[in-house]
Amino acid sequence: MSDVFDRLFQAYQDEERNWRQTTYAYRLTESGALIKPYLFRSSGMIESDSEIFETLRETYDGGVFRIFVRDGSRMVFSGDIGVWGRRMEQQGI
Helix, strand or coil: CHHHHHHHHHHHHCCCCCCCEEEEEEEECCCCCEEEEEEEEEECCCCCHHHHHHHHHHCCCCEEEEEEEEECCEEEEEEEEEECCHHHHHCCC
8 A cells, every 4th residue: 555655745846837837636445436526626736735634524534545646648646545534533434
């Protein structure tokens, strides 16, 4: 799993990034299928991977997500990540 986080981190540290970069986040079902439409799409550069984690935690209460980062027509990153949500923390999970 750390490989996914490392690759996501690298996607946001790439010096070649530009304004065309778009990030998509989809929630996944328990079986791993995408739930459409996407939860959010961020046009323009996201400054860091922590910005995605904070949004998924605070706005969407955590869970398992598939993240796509595209730079124009080029796929920069695709991977599944899990993020703790506020309810999980409150319940002591």
